[in-house]
Amino acid sequence: MKILVCLKQVPHQDARLDVNGDGTWIQEDSIKFEINSYDTYALEQALRTKDAGEAEVVVASIGPDRVTQALRTALGMGADRAIHVKDDAVDGSDALGIAKVLAAIAKEESPDLIFTGLMADDGNFAAVGPMVAELMGIPSATAVVKFELEGDKVTVERELEGGALEVVELPTPCLVAVQTGLNQVRYASLKGIMAAKKKPIDVKTGADLGVADQVGAGAAKAKIESIYSPPKGDGAELIEGSTDEVVGKLLTKIKELGLL
Amino acid sequence: MGSILIVAEIQKGKVRDATFEAAALAAKTGHDVKGLVLGQGVAAQAEEFSKRGASEVFLLEDDAVANYNVDAYSAAIRAAVEASGADIVLISNTPSGWDVAPRIAAALDAAFVSDCFDLQGEGDAITYVRRVFNGKLDAKLTTTGRTVATIQPGATEAFDGSTDGKVTALTADLSGVRAKFVETKAAESKGVDLTKADVIVSGGRGVGAPEKFPEVIQPLADALGGAMGASRPVVDAGWLEHAYQVGSSGQVVTPKLYVACGISGAIQHLVGMKGSNFIIAINKDGDAPIFEVADVGVVADLFEIVPALTAAVAAAKG
Numbered sequence: 280m281k282i283l284v285c286l287k288q289v290p291h292q293d294a295r296l297d298v299n300g301d302g303t304w305i306q307e308d309s310i311k312f313e314i315n316s317y318d319t320y321a322l323e324q325a326l327r328t329k330d331a332g333e334a335e336v337v338v339a340s341i342g343p344d345r346v347t348q349a350l351r352t353a354l355g356m357g358a359d360r361a362i363h364v365k366d367d368a369v370d371g372s373d374a375l376g377i378a379k380v381l382a383a384i385a386k387e388e389s390p391d392l393i394f395t396g397l398m399a400d401d402g403n404f405a406a407v408g409p410m411v412a413e414l415m416g417i418p419s420a421t422a423v424v425k426f427e428l429e430g431d432k433v434t435v436e437r438e439l440e441g442g443a444l445e446v447v448e449l450p451t452p453c454l455v456a457v458q459t460g461l462n463q464v465r466y467a468s469l470k471g472i473m474a475a476k477k478k479p480i481d482v483k484t485g486a487d488l489g490v491a492d493q494v495g496a497g498a499a500k501a502k503i504e505s506i507y508s509p510p511k512g513d514g515a516e517l518i519e520g521s522t523d524e525v526v527g528k529l530l531t532k533i534k535e536l537g538l539l
Numbered sequence: 540m541g542s543i544l545i546v547a548e549i550q551k552g553k554v555r556d557a558t559f560e561a562a563a564l565a566a567k568t569g570h571d572v573k574g575l576v577l578g579q580g581v582a583a584q585a586e587e588f589s590k591r592g593a594s595e596v597f598l599l600e601d602d603a604v605a606n607y608n609v610d611a612y613s614a615a616i617r618a619a620v621e622a623s624g625a626d627i628v629l630i631s632n633t634p635s636g637w638d639v640a641p642r643i644a645a646a647l648d649a650a651f652v653s654d655c656f657d658l659q660g661e662g663d664a665i666t667y668v669r670r671v672f673n674g675k676l677d678a679k680l681t682t683t684g685r686t687v688a689t690i691q692p693g694a695t696e697a698f699d700g701s702t703d704g705k706v707t708a709l710t711a712d713l714s715g716v717r718a719k720f721v722e723t724k725a726a727e728s729k730g731v732d733l734t735k736a737d738v739i740v741s742g743g744r745g746v747g748a749p750e751k752f753p754e755v756i757q758p759l760a761d762a763l764g765g766a767m768g769a770s771r772p773v774v775d776a777g778w779l780e781h782a783y784q785v786g787s788s789g790q791v792v793t794p795k796l797y798v799a800c801g802i803s804g805a806i807q808h809l810v811g812m813k814g815s816n817f818i819i820a821i822n823k824d825g826d827a828p829i830f831e832v833a834d835v836g837v838v839a840d841l842f843e844i845v846p847a848l849t850a851a852v853a854a855a856k857g
Contacts, residue, residue, distance in 0.1 A: 296672055305672075374651055375644065403671055404653050406641040413645035418609060418717040421638045434721070438788050439634045442726030442781065445607070448719040458788075460775035500650035500683045504666065508826075509677045515820060515836030525837055526847045529819060530855060532835055536796055536817055538738060538763060539855050 280334040282325045283390035284358065285381050285411070287315040288342055288349040289401040302505045314349045317396025321457045323464040324426055325394045326357045331428075335359045339384050341369055341377060347480065354475035355467030366484040371496025374402075378410035383488035385415055392433070393454040397422050408456030418449045421456040540662055541626025541685075542571040546616055547588055547596075548631040548692075549576065554584050557631035559697035561690045562592030565629060566698060569661040573597065575619040575709075577612065579605040582706070589704035596706050597622055603713040606720040607635040611713045613642050618711035620647065625685075627665070632689035640689045650682035654806075656694035673805040674828040693810065730782030731766045733790045738765025738798075741785055741812070742773060745801020745822060745841060749778035755845050756800060762852040763796070770802045786811035800841045804829030821845065 294310040350361040395408035412419035425436035574593035576585040585598040644651035657668040740760040797815035820833035
């Protein structure tokens with residue numbers, strides 16, 4: 280069995296977010312990056328599936344040199360090989376452009392299962408996973424909080440509003456876009472990290488994958504015109520001062536609510 | 540200029556507010572607004588939508604769409620897009636909406652924008668407004684060609700006008716179904732029912748470690764005679780059980796007082812608590828989105844403020 284996991288490297292969740300010069304994204308130069316939180320759960324589920332039976336786990340990611348670190352981490356956790364699409368021409372792609380790159384990889388790999396995160400912590404589009412499935416002509420399920428595989432049948436529980444769950448069965452090949460909390464993500468062991476240095480990272484371009492004319496800013500149909508701090512509006516009345524002063528003022532508010 | 544097609548969201552036999560909210564946004568754009576109602580036994584709902592927001596509602600009744608199914612919904616929506624000549628497809632950003640909408644966009648090779656809380660402009664110059672970085676920044680997008688967009692439920696007022704629309708029966712080939720709906724499981728209600736608490740003190744990722752919940756957060760909840768809650772990352776990390784989760788996929792609460800400690804305020808958490816009567820937010824990060832919905836905010840270390848507040852409340856109660 281072959282499992283493909285699509286990873287995105289995103290700004291660290293505590294990174295300082297400064298809007299860039301032309302106001303279309305944040306400044307990425309001097310911040311730390313990490314694997315998208317949702318994707319860590321996707322990778323973990325792929326590795327658990329591999330642990331339970333024979334499977335090859337292939338991880339793929341798109342981006343500049345720094346993405347190598349994310350792929351090495353994934354290989355250290357137990358993935359078998361990695362594909363790195365490193366190509367300036369892919370910059371500025373919208374979700375569909377990214378999906379076309381990943382679908383091209385999937386077409387070459389023919390995985391039985393594809394795991395992605397439900398969304399990325401930066402763009403929050405929640406688009407690429409289901410788009411890849413559509414382009415591949417395979418069924419998909421999103422916001423997955425429970426995953427079971429029996430032979431060629433996948434059973435998932437999808438998270439609905441208010442804590443309700445929807446149970447769905449899918450035949451393989453299929454794609455599952457996972458919700459955070461699906462599992463507990465493992466750490467790469469020292470042995471795993473050492474072994475990862477010998478595992479292959481295949482570097483490709485959009486042209487190698489036959490999608491050069493379908494990606495990049497020129498092909499993007501959805502375009503971010505501007506990113507900005509939301510207008511503050513009314514917001515909170517900020518209470519300042521020493522701890523005693525702050526606590527005193529909060530106590531007054533609580534009294535006014537009739538709670539004391 | 541093509542029309543806008545709104546895929547109606549029906550829950551417990553009713554067209555959800557989310558659908559009429561999308562209709563309100565659509566009405567602003569000057570496009571002709573059409574609707575799609577899918578399901579079984581939903582003719583009345585189609586009629587309702589044709590009188591409240593849509594000039595024409597396509598009604599597709601079939602067992603295959605009686606419950607949400609990604610393959611059947613996908614085929615049905617694509618048939619409606621063809622029948623309606625729509626340039627823009629609006630789908631509510633609900634668990635079924637976000638499941639199928641990106642697939643529609645890929646199938647149509649269309650632009651895709653998700654979780655929009657506003658549409659601005661008219662005609663061919665529509666700007667889609669949404670949030671990024673888990674609610675920390677806003678973004679405006681434009682699109683080229685046909686567009687599929689999902690609309691955030693509850694972000695805007697529902698359409699309250701009337702339209703004199705018609706209902707048109709629609710059929711589609713729904714035979715290529717691979718996914719199988721098995722059942723819906725109701726939420727497990729174990730533990731405290733947060734929806735009944737007068738006071739909730741919630742902790743987020745900023746609380747830092749599981750033991751700090753009983754050490755720091757629970758005591759303040761106890762002192763105020765309330766219940767403890769948590770944001771999603773706390774539950775994902777296994778620090779507290781799902782029963783404590785406040786948010787769109789946990790409990791939606793409206794207590795007299797909500798105290799958010801070390802919670803940044805991602806959208807799905809805000810959805811769960813912004814209806815509270817009074818909100819106090821304590822967070823080291825002054826830019827945290829939680830301060831937008833809070834009534835009172837303290838930009839400080841919760842480990843300084845919360846224990847001191849707990850002691851002060853206990854003393855005041857005598």
